[in-house]
Amino acid sequence: MKVTLFSTCLVDMFQSNVGKATVEVLERLGCVIDFPESQVCCGQPAYNSGYVNEAKEPMKRMIETFKDAEYIVTPSGSCAAMFKEYPHVFKGDEKWEQKAISIAERTYELSQFIVDVLKIEDVGARLEGTAAYHTSCHMTRLLHVTDAPFTLLKHVKGLEVVPLPGAHNCCGFGGTFSVKMGQISEQMVDEKVMSISGTKADYLIGGDAGCLINIGGRIERKGMPIKSMHLAEVLNSR
Amino acid sequence: MPMKIGTENFKERVDSGIQNDFMRAAVSGAQERLHGRRLAAAEELGNWEEWRSHGEEIRQHVLENLDYYLDQLAENVVKLGGHVFFAETAEDANTYIKEVIQKKNGKKVVKSKSMVTEEINLNAALEEVGCEVLETDLGEYILQIDEHDPPSHIVAPALHKNKEQIRDVFKEKLGYTKTENPDELTAHVREILREKFLHADIGITGCNFAVAETGSISLVTNEGNADLVTSLPKTQITVMGMERVVPTYEELEVLVSLLTRSAVGQRLTSYITVLTGPKQVHEVDGPEEFHLVIVDNGRSKILGTEFQSVLQCIRCAACVNVCPVYRHVGGHAYGSIYSGPIGAVLSPLLGGYEDYKELPYASSLCAACTDACPVKIPLHELLLRHRQVIVEKEGKAPISEKLAMKAFGLGAASPMLYKFGSKIAPSAMSPFTTGTSISKGPGPLKAWTESREFPAPNKERFRDWFKSRDKEGEKS
Known part of the structure; x- marks a missing residue:
């Protein structure tokens, strides 16, 4: 199966390991990976700050980049949800609306793609320890992917996923919110980190690089012995 | 209390919220209790998503036909012998209410909980003309005697205070000598209020929903104070936001069920009262005179815009109770009596961007509010639309x-x-x-x-x- 990878700009620039893990896991599951070089950012930082016109340029670029892809797969619930939002952004735009709908229909978050399209629940991964899983807001509430990550993690040998109190609360990332409302964001991430630390988990696992950079950054600042890992990295552990 | 509260700027308000440990403990405790209860109450219905869609449909239908239903409502209230006044502004509403009270030579006013009377700053207007105005909802009463501390939550106005703080307010203001036990605190206030109810000449209420077909108004409470406000004084004045109307009792039932389950996780509240006009010849109690004041105060300007869905709101505060931002900064940080996600959407629309330009950004767009809303207002999307307006039309972005x-x-x-x-x-x-x-x-x-x-x-x-x-x- 041919998969066109949408790496996301955060993974491309800051979390390249997540991109590598995504490629290796999908290849192991029999996919052939294509990475179009012309991909940029999905436009979310500008869009979510109210700069809709500025956001449309990278969005158009992304639509062009992925127009011939069969399956667009991304290791991010938030960026996948942004692609799903494109039809609303270009509503009524004769030139772009249909193309936007077409891109949105073919977009999958990584765990969703593995479970729902490849129909695989056990990717043959192994990781010893206990983990708390962060259910990121956009993945669950906008993309409605709630079970797939847990289904995959359940089959990771040696790994026990422990319940995370207050799991429904946002980690405080929110893109530009994290700097624009830094003082509020700090309180939110601090509470999240304290909940994670209370579980005594060895790992914090999440499916969105943004949340992981946020929570992981706070864990590192506090010097806590918790390792943050992206779902793709966990699935690629052997 | 006008809609705008406090004189500090946004950053100062957020700072004082974050530093207020008592408030934060009270708010996060309440959020956790209400979260579980709301989910259980929704789960119990078995098909919550269908209920939500039905609620959304009812509210959208009413907003699309608001002129028709308001006309029908007014006609039916008048038929019953009541009076109806359409107030375009807060000032119009206050002037009318003052006139009614002065005509009756009224001095003692008892009120049940109402956000719209906070919005129009009715209490201050009445006090200016020499009325003694008493809030009879326990939360509102606590705030009123505590030097008019503003409400921090649309359902539980004194949510930011814990019982020890309330005990201290009572000690200082009422000469209270007992403990912080909520039963003792409540019993003390009940003694005071009973006496006041008996001597009041004007009763003022808000309105959860008005029923167009019958000219009725409904009040959803847990304390029963609204029933005393509407049965003892000879004159009753009900103030409602112009969007709070339903076609018939059938829709009322759906919306009340959505409201009580979403607000407090109850199937029903202790009292759900529906009042139809003034006392009729064959009736034994009720007010002799009934006035319905329908307040616009900026609402009609929202109709027909991309923000229209905010008027679907039934004021349950489910969005407030799941909001992680509200959880850490509390209601006062919003600078408006309407706090949380609904406040962040509504306050700039009613009060303008100048005072509320930061509120649309006080959200991580986590969409917990949108998920919790029983009438499916896309709150986080409306916050985004606000940001777009601020950038493109208002030119208020740095x-x-x-x-x-x-x-x-x-x-x-x-x-x-x-x-x-x-x-x-x-x-x-x-x-x-x-x-x-x-x-x-x-x-x-x-x-x-x-x-x-x-x-x-x-x-x-x-x-x-x-x-x-x-x-x-x-x-x-």
Whole structure:
């Protein structure tokens, strides 16, 4: 199966390991990976700050980049949800609306793609320890992917996923919110980190690089012995 | 209390919220209790999503036909012998209510809980003309005797106070001598209020929903105070936001069920009262005179705009109770009697962007509010629309941000520029980098690195790795 990878700009620039893990896991599951070089950012930082016109340029670029892809797969619930939002952004735009709908229909978050399209629940991964899983807001509430990550993690040998109190609360990332409302964001991430630390988990696992950079950054600042890992990295552990 | 509360700026309000440990403990405790209860009450119905869609449909239908239903409502109230006044502004509403009270030579006013009378600052207007105005909802009463402390939550106005603080207010203001036990606190207030109810000559209520077909108004409470407000005084004045109307009892039932389950996780509240006009000849109790004041105060300007769905709101505060921002800053930080996500959407619409321009940004867009709303208001999307208006029409966004976003638009849209930018990022950031992270970031990163590490850009980007790997593949 041919998969066109949408790496996301955060993974491309800051979390390249997540991109590598995504490629290796999908290849192991029999996919052939294509990475179009012309991909940029999905436009979310500008869009979510109210700069809709500025956001449309990278969005158009992304639509062009992925127009011939069969399956667009991304290791991010938030960026996948942004692609799903494109039809609303270009509503009524004769030139772009249909193309936007077409891109949105073919977009999958990584765990969703593995479970729902490849129909695989056990990717043959192994990781010893206990983990708390962060259910990121956009993945669950906008993309409605709630079970797939847990289904995959359940089959990771040696790994026990422990319940995370207050799991429904946002980690405080929110893109530009994290700097624009830094003082509020700090309180939110601090509470999240304290909940994670209370579980005594060895790992914090999440499916969105943004949340992981946020929570992981706070864990590192506090010097806590918790390792943050992206779902793709966990699935690629052997 | 007008809609706008406090004189501090947004940052100061947020700071004092964050530093208020008592308030934060009270709010997070309440959020956790209400979260579980709301989910259980919704689950119990078995088909919550259908209920929500039905609720949304009812509210949308009413808003699309608001003129028709308000007309029908007014006609039916008048038929019953009541009076109806359409108030375009807060001032119009207050002037009318003052006139009614003065005509009756009324002095003693008892009120049940009403957000719209807070919005129009009715109490101050009545006190100016010599009325003694008493709030009889326990939460509102606590705030009123505590030097008019503003409400911090649309359902539980005194949510920001714990029982020890309430005991202290009672000690200071009422000469209370007992403990912080809620039963004792409540019993003490009940003694005081009973006496006041008996001597009141005007009763003022809000209105959860008015029923157009019958000319009725409904009140949803847990304390029964609204029933005393509407049965003892000879004159009753009900003040409602113009959008709070339903066609018939059938829709009332659906919305009340959505309201009580979403607000407090109850199937029904202790009292759900429906009142139809003044006392009729064959009736034994009720007010002799009934006035319905229908308040616009900026609402009709929202109709027909991209923000119309905010008027679907039934004031349950489910969005407030799940909001992680509200959880940490509390209601007063919003600077409006309408706090939380609904307040962040509604306050700039009713009060203007000048006073409330920060509120649409006080959200991580986590969408917990949108998920919780029983009438499906897309709250986080409306916050985004506000941001767009602020940037494009109001011109209130900072210039530095505008430039950055302009650059983002150019940079992110051009693969060449993007590749170049991301390529040089590690060296551009190297003066701030120790190992793999940045502890003291420049520019906008400063706000981040005050509390968190930020990762240094990867020297080998993912795209470089992918490309080199392809080349290796070609070689072998």
